[in-house]
Every structure is written in C-alpha cells, then in structure tokens.
Amino acid sequence: QVQLVESGGGLVQAGGSLRLSCRASENIFMFNYMGWYRQAPGEERELVANINVGGKTAYADSVKDRFAISRDGAKNTVYLQMNSLKPEDSGVYFCNAKVLARNSWGQGTQVTVSS
Numbered sequence: 001q002v003q004l005v006e007s008g009g010g011l012v013q014a015g016g017s018l019r020l021s022c023r024a025s026e027n028i029f030m031f032n033y034m035g036w037y038r039q040a041p042g043e044e045r046e047l048v049a050n051i052n053v054g055g056k057t058a059y060a061d062s063v064k065d066r067f068a069i070s071r072d073g074a075k076n077t078v079y080l081q082m083n084s085l086k087p088e089d090s091g092v093y094f095c096n097a098k099v100l101a102r103n104s105w106g107q108g109t110q111v112t113v114s115s
Contacts, residue, residue: 002026002104004095009109012085016113020080022095022106028071029053033098034078036069038111040091048093049080063089085113 003025012018028034035050049059049069057069068081090113095106
C-alpha cells in the first residue's frame, strides 16, 4: 500500500495562495491517476484536480483557472498550486493515488480561507 503524505495547508486570507504537496512512498508513474480531493464539513469528498500517467490534467469547474496540479517524478511528489483562494475553498484536502480499481489516500491537510 502506497503511503501518501500531504503538507502545505494552513490559514490564508481570501485572494491569497497556498501550495499543497503530496509525497508518495512509491513511483508516482505507477498510478493511473494522482489527484487532490477536498471535503468540507458535512459535505461529500469531491475531486479538485487530477493528473494522469500521461500528464493530462483535469479540474473541477469551481477551481479552473485558479488551481494548477503538477508533479515531480524525481521526488515522487504531486503539487496543487492554489491561487485566488475563496472561503468556499476551505476544507480538508486529500491526496489520492489510483491504479485500476484501487484507491489510496493521504491523511489530509486542512485549508482554511478567511473572508
């Protein structure tokens, strides 16, 4: 089972930026998808962005043009650059690694955007 460790969350004012990191214990190119999900209190976990093994990216409509997912294969790390943050971006952000039908999750990192 791959281990995923997120970092980079915190408290930021609206309009600010944060960069999340997810370091994997295995080669990230072993996974069909690496991605970021978020979960706000009382809500379901939702996909924010992902990147497939070929480098194609996908984003939730709510974060397009504000967030960018990237990766560094040498560091087995996936990043989420979050700009122009809004209070509704607040939640726990989870890193995800998917291969076939198997999902692996990190422990999550809290992002709080104040208005």
